[in-house]
Amino acid sequence: MQIFDLAAADHAFIAEVQARSHQDIKTCYQCGNCTAGCPYTFAYDYSVSQIMRLIQTGQKDAVLKSRSIWLCGSCQSCTTRCPNNIDVALIMDVCRHMAREAGYATERAVKVFADSFLNSVSRYGRAFELGLMTEYMARSGRIFTDVDLAPSALMRNKLPFKPHRIQGRDQVARIFERFRKGGAHA
Amino acid sequence: MPAQDVRELRIVGFLCNWCSYGGADTAGVGRFSQPTDLRIIRVPCSGRIDPLFIVRALLNGADGVLVSGCHPRDCHYAEGNFYARRRLELLKRFLPVTGFDARRFEYTWVSASEGQRWQHVVTEFTRRIHELGPAPNFNPASEMDWNALALHAAQGQTCPCHG
Amino acid sequence: MRIGVFICHCGSNIAGTVDCPSVAATALTYPDVVFSTDTMYACSEPGQDAIIQAVKEKNLDGVVVASCTPRMHEQTFRRAVERAGLNRYMFEMANIREHVSWIGKTKDLNTNKAAELVRMAVEKLRRNRPLFAKRFETVKRVLVIGGGVAGIQAALDCADGGQEVVLVEREQSIGGKMAKLDKTFPTVDCSSCVLGPKMVDIAQHPNITLYTCSEVESVGGYVGNFQVTIRKKATYVDWSKCTGCGLCVEKCPSRKHPDTFNEGLCTAPSINIPFPQAIPKKAAINAASCIMLTKGKCGVCAKVCPVKCIDFEQKDELVTVDVGAVVVATGYDLFDWHKYPQYGEGRYKDVITSMQYERLLSASGPTGGHIKRPSDGKEPKNVVFIQCVGSRDRSVNRPYCSGFCCMYTAKQAILTKDHVPDSQSFVFYMDIRSPGKMYDEFTRRAMEEYGAQYVRGRVSMIYPQDDKLIVRGADTLAGTQVEVPADLVVLAVGAESARGAVQLGEKLRVAPDQYGFFVESHPKLKPVETNTAGVFLAGACQGPKDIPASVGQGSAAASKVLGLLSKKELESDPAVSRVNPGRCVGCGKCVQTCPFGAIKMIEDRFGNPKAEVIDTVCQGCGICTVTCPQGAIQLEHFTDNQILAEVNALCPPKMFANFE
Amino acid sequence: MSQLDTLKSAIKDRLGELECVIGWEQGYDPLHATPLFIRTEADLDRLIIGPLAVHNLATYLTAYKGKKIGVVVKGCDSRSVIELLNENLISRDDLVIFGLCCDGVVSQRKIRAALPADPGFVEAVDISANGLKITVAGQTAMLNMTDILADKCRTCQHPNALISDVLIGENRQSASSTSLACQEEFEAKSDAEKFAFWQETMSRCIRCYACRNACPMCVCRDYCIATSRDPLWVSQDNSPAENFMFQMIHVSHLAGRCTECGECERACPVDIPLMLLRRFMNKQVQDVFEHQAGTDLEQTPPLLTFKVEEERINERGW
């Protein structure tokens, strides 16, 4: 198991998580309610409450390199039931942002899927499912993803072959463009 | 004595002994840090606070006056804060006609257990007073100002009613 | 005037952020100050001796101590100056600890502020005058509100101490929450075996008058002389005749309303005696469900009653008693767990409260002491206990620890194993709070001897699956999620202030805290006193408490009452209002606003109406002083001139003369 | 029979049982009235009423406490009587009230301002419904009533005596307007302007206490806290701040009691517009407590009572 040096807590990291999430990390008393309700716990390497604990103790690397922050489905069960009114799902989101910015992607497929999705939106203004699947398969190398579903979906006309190009797709593209330039944090 | 340090303004507090003075004590016991401007005068009950004390303080040059008592219904003397609420509300509403900035006077309720609330009230009120800055002197501040005022008054001035 | 000033260091509490010697030096420049010094601990014996010595040596006639809050040590120093031969009101305090050193970080600002507070105190002291207390007699009778174990203890101790006691209980029987319990921790002795004899003592004690089904309607007066009105609610049974034979209870045809004593686990007849050991053992009718009272026909109870004590016409009755002191022992209520929708909000019958579980465990309960789950009456095998339901939870505005749930849960886990040997208990906990004699050992026994599985974590949700309840929680020690298929889930609900506590507090002028628990006079030094003289607290009305602590406080409150009433006379605070008849125009505005009726109108020798204060009734609030436009009625020790002196000390007027 | 004759005969009927009846007579010249204390029927001949009878005679009532007297009141004056009764400062049994229905009174200040120069001694005044014809040194000036009507009459809501044993005259309509332009103008000024205004005004104040002495509600008389050492609220220093403190005491002690008769302002020798303070305070009292002093015999002054829930006082967010 990994051994943490508590004296080497990264206080800047703690402060950044707090500032970006507007949540007070210290109010977490580790009751585990978030973990108890989290449907994704079985897939995590650190449970939600452990992520909270690692943030409390300033273990930046452990948090940002964890799988868990990528596998959170933002289902809000933790946030809804936290006895200390902490928006835990938001903190998971913030950690994922910070991990991206730091160049980590422990669950690479999840990241690639999100990137493919947004590329699709940036290109057409709306999500183009078939297109983003293609990009995802190409970039993740998982070329057989859900091929079993294709006949069923195609047969029922669930996947249009052409993207919906909206008139304002330039406006949407500019959103992404300005975002990349400005690197807006929040 | 006027506030000696430019960092401080002169804020006078009137607090009832049972609730708010206790709340201020609770804040102290909890080491809830606060600005130092406030000076607290302890009275048994907010019902003892004559609005004229507040007027006196303002005319003497106080930059802010803060009154705090027990929450309505919680008065140690059952009814004191009910009377206080009427008197203080009327003063608060009356101040604008005098030219005193009504924001320099505030009244609120803080119980003996509300140390954090007291810290919040003091911090916020002090911040407000600092935003308003030092209060103008009703009496002229220098001999020259005295003379100017006397001259102006002697020349007669336009009164809005008797024009 | 010759004033001495003492600036206390309070160790480093004050001296840490206030330059005490400099404050003392500044004080020497104030008018009438002839002596000024700093001292390490003014309240200590050497500190007080130094004050006394200085008064004598320097011929002082007034003393200012700058130290902690006057709410802490004003009395201490007043006694000290009295020992030095001064009147106790020739003393003022400047609060330079709670209001200066503990809240400000900048030393020069703190030092200046401390000096100004001392100046304020000096200016006030210059306008003080000696005041002398009046004496008055006390009523030798005490009111105890609440007949739970704390109230029972307080009542018995007061009664044994020779005082008359009036005990008022809202419910039909005394006994409170403890009467519902099966066993008690950490001894696992029978609750009713412990409490029962005390309840009987209440009924039989010659000094105790018991009013059940009764509430305090109003309270007037002051320490030593309270007037209390008690509302005796209609029971529709003449208790002077009722023998408690129970025939009516047996025959009552209306048996559908929830049995509150059994926490709604079963129903009760409309005329009922709540439990076999009830004190008083008298029947009472539930007006809301009684067929006679709701529909005008039936009357079976009246027909079968051998002593003809049923009275459908009975009305509420008001009783007035004079008492010298009041003990408040109104206890607590249980948190309403429906605020946790993730636990089913009552949709799942086999999710019950710990108090309901007590009733299931109790031999006098609805199942005769056999654990049967409500849904199908089956004996549960997997029993899950969830702690901190309504405790330590900000999201439901209950951030405090209820204190006793850890212990009663351990007890219930032990009893579960006793009742159902092949059962398995699971206890979801956050931390185990067991700081009492034999307490931690007891929780260890639950785990080690009785095999209760303690799981550290909260429970996020409960949902039914077939005839089980799936309890999904966390095991934070294992670092993951856990699920238990439970047959019964027991919620360890926390304590909250008793319903109606805030309203009672208004009547008694005892302030509740933000959660509705009554505030004691001092958390350490005056735990059973309140800020209203003559009103004392016992038990969980002051904050969640277990049985030993409640009993201890009941006795503590009783000792305070006995101490108070043992004096033949009490001294009134001389800081009361006083009328200057010369200035009084007899308009009576002060009489109109006084909340205590402490001012009366008299005629002077010329027949002019004048106001006069009744010293022992006046509580010293000063509402009258502000009401009087002539300033004819002044609250002693807080006169207009004294407060104006403080204002002027802080904000000196700019005089025209200053420029001449 | 004219209103005056009706009044005279009514007073004559009751004079026997009374120590005196307070009314008005001509003062040092025909333009000025002065209070008349009627003790005999002969005194009755000098009685006048009308637009020159400006004084609020209720001011004298507390001085006669314990004696049975009569008083002539206009609508506004009657409010002072009601307020005094409500505060137990006078006894209804000792009082016979001759109520008038009033067409308004003049402002001497406005008359002075309307005349080309200070008139000095006025030779004759001819009163008509439209105004006054004033003769000074043989010269005649016609002044329109609308120009010289007192401010309080412009907004008068109670022209008919609200309380009386004998009511004389026919009911008059209350004024349509309830606000005065000068008041609104002043209130609209900035804090700094108002502050400077009072600074300057208060530097004129000579603290003669005429405002206080003229006030029917100032019943403290010799025991006013503005002129006592114990308690010592105001120093002897004649500075604007001390003068204003006195005025604040006055306004504060009138809170919820002032009947807006305007006597304070009328009495001021240095023309301080004290009614600016009074009217503003009364408006606040009306807003918060829905209270208008001296309009109802059953009312309690708002600062002598309270409600547990004050509908019109909002908790400020702290």
Add this chain to the structure above:
Amino acid sequence: MHNIAYYPGCSGQGTSTEYDRSTRAICQALDIALTDVEDWSCCGSSPAHTVNHVLSAALSARNLAQVEAMGMTRVATPCPSCLSNLRTATHKMKDPDFQSKANALLDTPYRNTVDVQSVLQVLAEHVDPEYIKSKVVNPLTGIKIACYYGCIMNRPPALMQFDHHENPMAMDNLMAAIGAEVVPFPLKVECCGASFGIPRGDIVHKLSGKLLDAGRRLGADCFVTACPLCQMNLDLRQGQINDALHENFKIPIFYYTQLLGYALGLDRAELGFEKLCVDPRRALGKIKQPAQTR
């Protein structure tokens, strides 16, 4: 007659066209006029908020600004994911600092004057259930339904401000109103695996499988849902779930709008039952025909 801006969401154009069409059909039948948001774009869905909140808010706000340009103040969407994103953007942009950051990414700034609701909320709060009952021609008597709301329709409650966050009832009430038997489904707000279907199919198989199992234990003939993603996970992936968990679920997953349309007797072509992967005919066959009911 309510006139509301309508934001269909991308899936309405692809994987859940039947949801979009049936939604439009029932709204028309219930006198709710929907005006499509002009030239709407993707709200960014989960991928956007997992990347950056300002970006996510800007993508949503572009559409809300479009609603403002249409002079409307209320927009409804059938999709909970869109709903969550749009409402989050509205909420976050109440902070002026955040608002200026998000608006800096946009051509047309959003003034934050639009109220966002789900179509379900519009039906639950603005249409009298008695009115719906009165319009029913094919009551769903005989069919047992598990209502599944998904995790973000009602959560977090402070943001969504609709129905109950642990035990929502809006769909239950609607289905009961049209005559169906609603089973007390305990996992109404449990997550189905959300958008992990593609990158982490195993997660969806496990979580959605659990839901199907709970429904089957209660004897539900079918599920109804209000979420395209949930529907896709439960329906399109039901075969994958069966393979992964060695199960044999055959539970059709309807959109609530489809069954509502059925009960209202709307044109079958508008309801798109043929788009469902798990054959719904057996479940629909449980519905007693009006003649039999009488």
